[in-house]
Amino acid sequence: MKNKFIVPTITLVVCIGIIILIQRFNNEDKNYPKGIEWNCTETQTDSFHLSGIVNNYLLIPLELNEKSTIGNIDKIVFSDSLIFILDSQIASGIFVFSIKDGKFIRKIGNIGNGRGEYHELCDFSIDSKEKIIYALCEKKRLLCFSFSGEYKEVKEIPFLTTNLEYLNNKFYFINGTPHEDNLYITDTKFNVLSTYFPNDEYGENRRRLIHPFQKTSNGILYRRFLDNNIYKIDDNNNLSILYTFNFGRKELNIKDIKNITHSQLKNMMSQSKCHIKYFTEGKDYSVALFFDEDKPCISIYDKKKNEIFTHDYTTMKNDLMDLSFPLIEFTTSEYNFISVLYYQDIEKLMDNNILDKNIYLQDSNPILCIFK
Helix, strand or coil: CHHHHHHHHHHHHHHHHHHHHHHHHHHHCCCCCCCEEEECCCCECCCEEHHHCCCCEEEEECCCCCCCCCCCCCEEEEECCEEEEEECCCCCEEEEEECCCCCEEEEECEECCCCCEECCEEEEEEECCCCEEEEEECCCEEEEEECCCCEEEEEECCCCCCEEEEECCEEEEECCCCCCEEEEEEECCCCEEEEEEEHHHHCCCCCCCCCCEEEECCEEEECCCCCCEEEEECCCCCEEEEEEEECHHHECCHHHCCCCCHHHHHHHHCCCEEEEEEEEECCCEEEEEEEECCEEEEEEEECCCCEEEEEEHHHEEECCCCECCCCCCEECCCCCEEEEECHHHHHHHHHCCCCCHHHHCCCCCCEEEEEC
């Protein structure tokens, strides 16, 4: 009698296994709704001037004192009249400045073992409506602060994460753990709503991106290493492709690297068009910096004209300020581009009488340059 059920049972198990494999396959190779093809196959040889995409600029010097010293800016967020700035490695803090004049207001949290303190500061995001700052610490904790700097609570994240964003009562995380997915979307209690893209696709060649997320008024933008797509995440946690980069015959893609070594990957990248290091979605333009045989290139998408033009970075001209062409990493809340000016640029602005030498003669904090 028992033998009577052996074959049906085995068949059922096999069918369930096949269904699981099919679901896994569909999750990994899903055809997401397509967006705009961003053609980078041709790099123009002539120079390009910054005045071709912006008309003017505004400098916001960040006040320097014993509590506000910043070594490097890793993230900038605007909300109301405030600028939130992350220096994760050198000063290890979140600093708050006034948008009006760059006056220092406060630092959020401190290094230590007490309440509201941390050892490693990885990233942060804000809830502008409730005026809460979420600071990602040690890849597993969220410290919650008010905009006024008051410590509120700590949330223990049930997985390791390197980056986060917050929008509309949901967290967006980059999970750096092998054998797990790269993108995690959770509610505010860390219940997982959706996950995407197995980290195992990289083999041993997974890398952390500088800015894997960008928060926009239309949702979260997401990208990952050597995936030549920029994804948009909607309110229902679904992904669509906003841009697909076409690098032509020299293109290197994530599918090409799983079974190779680090040294092989480095050699392949040096002979390819690949690795979108920076991507910034602006109001009228979007800008990407990628590499062509280890040489940086900038590609700009003109949204109004639906035109794309790509140039060797060394040919780009900053004709508005007589400086090197700016590295466009961030945007304001109105999606105007921001670049950060450090010591050499500040010295040149003083030489050009754009900045007062009497004020900036000594060491200064970085200066935010907002392009309009």
